[in-house]
Amino acid sequence: MAEHRRGANLPSIGGFNRTVVLDAVRRSPDGLSRVELAGRTGLSAQTVSNVTRFLIEAGMIAESGTVVSGRGKPRTILRLEPDSRFAVGVHVDPAVVTYVLLDLAGTVVASTTTSTPTADDPDQVIRTMAAAVDGLVASAEVDPDGVLGVGIASPGPIDVDAGIVVDPPFLPRWRGVPLRDALAEATGHPVLLEKDVTAAAVGEMFLAGESSARNFAFVYFGTGFGVGLVVDHEPVRGTGANAGDAGHLMVDQGSLAGTPDGNGDRGEVGAAVAPERLVRLAAARGLDLTGGLSETAEPMDAGAVDAAWDALAAAIDAGDPTATALAAEAGTVMGRAAVVIVNLLDIDRVVFGGPFWSRIAAAALPAACQAITGSPILVPKHPVTVVETDRGADVAAVGAGCLVLDAALSPRASALLIRR
Structure with a gap:
């Protein structure tokens, strides 16, 4: 019950x-x-x-x-009455910025994307994002006064107190961007800033309704690998709100160990399943990713990686054994990393999601489930449920909108404190 x-x-x-x-x-x-x-x-x-x-x-x-x-x-x-109030969710990704408009029930009623602007000109970043937010609300014919606020999900690290995106490794030109306050001033809406993995976990918790789990890990597979945590119905944010960096967890990489160039065999899950590495490995195994993968060894830009990932996903959907096996190997490695979290916190639910997850889930989820529930080092004796989020590829943007809904609608005992 x-x-x-x-x-x-x-x-x-x-x-x-x-x-x-x-x-x-x-x-x-x-x-x-x-x-x-x-x-x-x-x-x-x-x-x-x-x-x-x-x-x-x-x-x-x-x-x-x-x-x-x-x-x-x-x-x-x-x-x-779901259409009485709304929230905007924004996900900043190296390739695109995704914007969603949620109603009071957390249902996506409108969405749009823009190319991720360079942070060489922070003012242009704010102008681009503010115009997209305003346009999204206007296109949905929603009264701006009915918008509770804007939530932003960003790669970390962030400075949550100052509302600043500090220096995300996958957004090298985004350093010290004062996103929260500048976007609030530009849009006229309250703005919340959160790390992407935490936003995804909050969205999962908020939208689960009566079936909401008290304790779970959200394994987030985007440009980077992270884990959002909820313990006793509260998201784990950490001292600086940057909890969730799990890419350096050391795991058995199995058949993913090593790469064509000899790198990536240290055992770190983040290095093992990095999307760029996986599409290069797919090409090295003979998979045709025409149009999405450069023949050079130069680093691929975010758009090229995303295009190659689409080709990988199409191959999985077509039943290609090489693509399917690679996705299963990635799922296994991520599952092995999740076991460490399950053991550490004694949780009973693991949710997989993120922009790069949804496209390989058909092959990766069964492998991840087996890696967790069948792990020889799994400590808890209770059943562990392993599922894929049903929020889709936009889970971080939806989670960002849910940050606003959760802050506005969810009861908190701290509200009972007498403040002087």
Whole structure:
């Protein structure tokens, strides 16, 4: 049975109670009666009545039909009004910036992309992103006043206090970009900045509804390899909000060990499954990635890697044994890295996702699952569930939007503290 957050009846904390009630309604697709809300939240009938009146007047929930239960009078069902508020999610990737507009339920109602601007001119970065955000909201015919805010998922490291993208290794020209405050000023919306792996984990947690796991690892496979963590329903951010760098975990690379140029055999999972390395390895094994892979040994730019990855994905979809085997080997290596996290935190759920994951998942997920559940070094004796996110390739952008929804809608005990 799903656990539900408990409220408090003190009148001075009405804001907290509103989020408790809204959270309960949001997590119940079939809606809840006021009696059910009181039972699930621990709030008094009068408090539930007052809070639901406020939320109805705010347009965030609505009365939707009645049900007959027992011999009492029919009960009015309350349901979420998804199109009453919205959030924008932005994912900064080396190749493209993805923008999504989410409704109150976390459903993507509009999306767009732009090429990732160079950070040589930070002002141009902000102009490009602000124009895309404003255009996305306008194209969806959404009232800007109904937008709760903008969430940004960025490769780390970030300085979350200052709202700055510091110096991501895969965005070498993005150094010290003051993204949060500048974008807030340009768009007029509150802006949150989060590391991409953490944003993905928050999105997974927020959108899971009543089935939300208390503890899980989100294995994020993008340009880099990372792991977003949720422990006891809270994302693990770390001292500087840069938790999740898992690329240096040492694992048995199996048949992925070594590369055509002799590099990458140190045992680090991030080096082993780097997308550029894998497409070069595919080509070395005879797979035709025409149009997406340079014949030279020069580093490939982000667009070329992405095009080659599309070709690899197409080969997997076509049943090519070389492509399928390579994806399975990558899944196995990532699964072996996940075992270390499972053992460390004693978690029972591992979710795989990310921009590069979704295109190889058909072959990589079964291999990753076997590498985890069949691992000879797996310590926990309880079952471990291994799944693919259903948020798609845009999971980081969706997670970024969910940062805003989570901050605005999810109840937090810290709201109960008396502040002087």
